[in-house]
Amino acid sequence: MRAVTQQSFGEPDVLTVGEVARPEPLITEVLVKVRAAGVNPVDAYVRAGAFPLLGEPPFVLGWDVSGVVEQVGAGVNRFAVGDEVYGMPFFPRAAGGYGEYVAAPSRHFARKPKGLDHAQAAALPLAGLTAWQALVDAARLQPGQRVLIHGGAGGVGHLAVQIAKALGAEVYATASAAKHEFVRELGADHLIDYTAGDFAEGLTDLDAVFDTVGSGTGLRSLPVLRDGGVLATITEHFDEELAARVTADGKRYAGVVVEPDHVGLEALTDLVETGRLKPFVEHVLPLEEAAQAHRLIESRRTKGKIVLAL
């Protein structure tokens, strides 16, 4: 089958389209014909060798897919051949989304939301589950609570703003001024231009902060949290010194890395189908332009998501 693969760690141009073996589904697994694959910052780290989750090349990147069930392994009855599904196969132990087919446990997938095309659906699993697991599972955000989302226009952030609103929270979000209108339309109640001054000024007693930005943003957010408030972070997700400072300050630290989770995916499907969540896809590129997709993701200037179409 055709797939984007790489023979060595390196810059984006190590990514080339080639032929690789088609995966076989084991018991409990489904084989999905990939129609679109989301591109995430973690992909670029793994490609470059900065975060060698998949060992040495060659390998096929890609943890976000939307597609059609081509074959079901023994014992699977959640899906049938022909079903449209989306999911997050095998993160972080294996990958394969940048290819024609991927095989993974049925519970790494859920039914694709009606009303999204494959490119939109492929933008959702990894980033959407990240936001869901940070806000719901880790921060346990409740209706009426006040949350600050750092990076409200980004791949994870723009979904987090919508999910926090759907949970009934009052949402503060940081973004550069040019993106305020975009984030406001996602439902943010208060926009903060972090380039124009200290984001923390005037903010106090928040219930939760969700940091998708990093570079000390988490630590600088401590003063805006109430006693017992939660700092959920996906950038400094195992920073023991930060965790200790948060705890010493009477607050709760939650380092979050996303895990495949069919129940979370089903919750996202429900949010989409009830009109409360929509992924924003900034660029859809063909598989052959995976290197360009990585350059875009590494620019850190994207709004929403980047997707490869097959």
Place this chain on the structure above:
Amino acid sequence: MRAVTQQSFGEPDVLTVGEVARPEPLITEVLVKVRAAGVNPVDAYVRAGAFPLLGEPPFVLGWDVSGVVEQVGAGVNRFAVGDEVYGMPFFPRAAGGYGEYVAAPSRHFARKPKGLDHAQAAALPLAGLTAWQALVDAARLQPGQRVLIHGGAGGVGHLAVQIAKALGAEVYATASAAKHEFVRELGADHLIDYTAGDFAEGLTDLDAVFDTVGSGTGLRSLPVLRDGGVLATITEHFDEELAARVTADGKRYAGVVVEPDHVGLEALTDLVETGRLKPFVEHVLPLEEAAQAHRLIESRRTKGKIVLAL
């Protein structure tokens, strides 16, 4: 670390205790110090080479564990070091329960039920989730419905009887006469001695049959199902001919193979803690007697579960 391992496929005596490398948790994973490991029929098939899920030996078997969180990987906030957990690591792609430590995604585990010791808790994940996914996810058993469970005294069956009762169903169960009292105490409403005649005699219009026995039992169960009733089977779980016959007969076929699922595990924890589910452990053996544990599981005459203690 110490683990039961094997250098070749073969009879139970290929299982010996040796030293293997301690696993390292990746991001999203926990390292669990194993206190007890459940033994399941699938373990014996893999050991013998009949079902080579783990490739060629050497490998460490074991998909059922109860133990204590020793270390958490980056991004995990569902558990902390010292938490007691139980789960079903990595089935069917990897294993490792028959050893001192196992590493797997946090969502392959849940909090160990209060009131169970580690041996009892290790008896529950694979068999309990199998029963849960068959009765709840596949058969969608409803209160007041009537279900027949084949093999009501077995490792999966004795948990299925209790789960079906907890769901509010009326439960028919087959077992040899010597085990009727055991299965009745689990909550079965009607006991059938399959050795004394045709189990189907007098049975009609059932909503569901759950077959844990095999050897044609599923097919012979079709006459007792109502139109649209469900045959859920874990023994003929990918039998296309059987599936076609079930469908042609106006009923629904659900071949079930268990998948790790933290939500299902949490449901089992809740059932245990509210007094509605208790695994029965027939034998607890030390790690050194893994071969004997496999002889017992292969005898097919066990009542409840067999567990290795570490």
